[in-house]
Amino acid sequence: MADAKLQIIPLGGLGEFGMNCLALRYKDDIIVIDAGLMFPETELLGVDIVVPDISYLVENREKVRAIILTHGHEDHIGGLPWILSELNVPVYGTEFTLAYVEGKLEEHALLDDTELIEITPGARFTLGAFTIEPIRVTHSLVDCVALAIETPVGIVVHTGDFKIDLSPPDGKAFDLHRFAEYGQRGVLCLLQDSTNVDRPGYTPSEWAVKPRLDEIFSRTKKKLFFSCFSSSIYRIRIAMELARVHGRKVAVVGRSMLESSEIAQDLGYIEIPPGLLIHPGQIADHAPEEVMVLISGTQGEPMSALSRAAVDNHKHARIAAGDTVILSSRVIPGNEKSIFRVIDHLCRRDAHVIYDDGASGLIHVSGHASQEEQRLMINLLRPKFFIPIHGDYRHLKKHAEVAQRLGVVDLALTIENGEVLEIDRNDARKTGKVTAGRVCIDSGSTADVVEDLVIRDRRHLSEDGIVLPILTINKLSGKVERQPEVVSRGFVGGEPELMEGARQVVTQTLDNSSDEEKADYGVIKEKIRIDLKRYIQKNTSRRPLIMPVILEI
């Protein structure tokens, strides 16, 4: 017994943002914490979402006891439908988290076959070798927990996403005392949210946006459109309170906003006085100054209600000159172009657009702990080992440095997806790797796993045609699995000899590339494209469109 070790195996979210998923294994017991998705990089065009590769869990399916959810954000629960369709295990989560999960599973016809078990802060439960206590934490979403996990080698604390909000709008405060008690008992290992490690100081409370929003409500003469993430329940609550105080009826527009506000209302997180809500069809029946439209689409998603309203293409949400539009959210890096496109459309309609541009006052706060909150929790828990979770590699690295410098932690170390960290009471070391990676999904169905593809085209496609080098890369080893194929269409130089030569060019490019380059599809595709372009031009004087396709297996 004494020689067995605890294995910590991140399957997603370490070395990237999103699709958080981490396994803990002790002998024949595995528990999984969170099952998130990730929204794809622009390079994966056409892919709707990305989920973690769970081959490791599937291979060990008889050992997996359950999936435990820390909270209801997509990057923690969004992968569930795909994971459960391969691995039917019980799912544990708080009341609010499970309400989101239910809707998701119902959509995928998985609800009847899934065992959902509600957990509450302070109520311990046992799964194989693990006894788990959820501890209330605060975040931008409600009903979030950290997990204190008793294992045979010691206690592991997983923070989930958190900030230390001393005045959450629902009064359910961060449980400082429970963390302090665990610190007294002794914590072997802390897995802590790294997201905001770049920010010094403290993250403001969810309440902190109210004064500035109140000012904006006061000054607004015509219709007021309020947009935030649909899961920002606190924000929705504040907006509805302000609407009531300032004499505005509320119309909720956009599917995700409707669903989310209904769940929050059902579970008592938002109290809506009778008569406050109106149907979107009634907006036109009220004077502009008596309406607030709660609308989804802060990130400029092309089909969202706000994007459509911005180009006069929403039946009920119509933007008129002098209306005010508040985007109470951050500009997520990578979404600038679509967000600013929507803002430009709104400006052309002479709407006042208030967004988080650094000069609009405090209209949005982060849900993640800044450095001082991270330090506070580390001081409360005084863990022997410290592992940063959630973030790009530079965040994990910096977070480990921050923790190590405190002088409280014995050893702070970074691990990335697929790495196996073995710990016991004395020691923590990386001992191997398991399969980990990204699986791309077409969200219309549970079966449609799509592969990433970056494609170029040009006007004279019919003249010079198209050439597609297709590679099959083993995700785990990074090795090319078989001879690359090269197919063409409308390319007049596509004789067998030339295509055979093209195959050889691709093989050669791959041979001359490092594993790291092969793992970076942007780089490897560009290399293949350039080499093949040169080869084809030399041999045919033609310039077909070249579209490298990588299939992961």
Add this chain to the structure above:
Amino acid sequence: MADAKLQIIPLGGLGEFGMNCLALRYKDDIIVIDAGLMFPETELLGVDIVVPDISYLVENREKVRAIILTHGHEDHIGGLPWILSELNVPVYGTEFTLAYVEGKLEEHALLDDTELIEITPGARFTLGAFTIEPIRVTHSLVDCVALAIETPVGIVVHTGDFKIDLSPPDGKAFDLHRFAEYGQRGVLCLLQDSTNVDRPGYTPSEWAVKPRLDEIFSRTKKKLFFSCFSSSIYRIRIAMELARVHGRKVAVVGRSMLESSEIAQDLGYIEIPPGLLIHPGQIADHAPEEVMVLISGTQGEPMSALSRAAVDNHKHARIAAGDTVILSSRVIPGNEKSIFRVIDHLCRRDAHVIYDDGASGLIHVSGHASQEEQRLMINLLRPKFFIPIHGDYRHLKKHAEVAQRLGVVDLALTIENGEVLEIDRNDARKTGKVTAGRVCIDSGSTADVVEDLVIRDRRHLSEDGIVLPILTINKLSGKVERQPEVVSRGFVGGEPELMEGARQVVTQTLDNSSDEEKADYGVIKEKIRIDLKRYIQKNTSRRPLIMPVILEI
């Protein structure tokens, strides 16, 4: 004569960032100010660059007297090769600007056929009805000018890109006096750079980065990699001076960095003491603390020297643990993913990476005027009419508001690409539209005009195949030019009746879309994809990949 008006016709850069190009017309004389390119949005994958549609100039080719360049940045000169290949007119620019232009035209074999005419601040020249005086301004690049243009209806001032740098490293200061003199004489219309209208206060001088960079140089123990935009001549100059002072030899790595520093040296903007430069092949011969590598690739461009060095794939530039990498540049929105990928690779090699994250001190300054500088120039010139140039619509709108509020300007108004503004001594009004828009270029050739295409694929392509609805949209009218075509490949439901039905679905989607939606390809493609997906699923139960293609004509 008295009834003729001056026409101001922006062809690029108003309502977008990049590809700046603006025509001034008086009767039969047209002059063109700047001929920039734009780096494509991620939606235009595979397209290397985007240039303005110059149909209007081509239609009026016998009237176009010249292209006048304000400075040498790509968004002001990068479109020249494509424009000159359609319209051979003289090009005016300062010595440094023309040095950049020469390299560009040589690459495209256009140098011999192009008349390049050097201009200097203060030296007036006449083109048809226009007499032009270049006025020295400061920016992040050297040898930049604004243009004071005497026209029969009054004086028009075009600022180019500028900030008011009171201590430029080359001592060539912003010409406050000349602007003041024009203000005394009376200015009819000011066209002013809007880029930084969101920033209050003043933009720091190019010198302002030196103290912080000096500290970093002092603290750096091993190799130092310094990366900045290759056109940031002042920055290169400061880095080289610091290298000299701190006893480091300088190796220049990356084609653009090499070219740019050679031009700057030739023209006396950088003085390099003998023995300072070493060949990149000699880096390994020196102790790490005696080397600075000046390297291109601040934006994470996949094939840039820095990106390659970050994955150990550069022959000479090798990153070792403990080396320091300074990215003395901003993170251009849209480039975050590639930049942070490079930074993560560098962090994995235990390099210290210092970039503009808000916590690294002043390692980069903007080249554009903030609000107070904009106001200062407006106060100096006191124009009757004010038109913001360079920026998204929201910037132009805000900039017009800023100018109007000063109480100095009679009328501040926004115009966008293709709109014709007619002005005379008394009045300014929009009177029509000309063709304007974006032309996508494959940079390998002057002839390869490519069209944008966003494509999705999936693993089971062979099973469900691919369907491509292809639209031909008239750029000017936004109208669909002929029946959409729908072609398919590997799609087993591709019978003629079904494809005819698909064509009708696409036509219907287009009929139900506003002109603004049609102009926003992201939106229109997504609508077509969704409608067609529904139609095909209903009729075949299959889920082929659907890739809308838009051809602009």
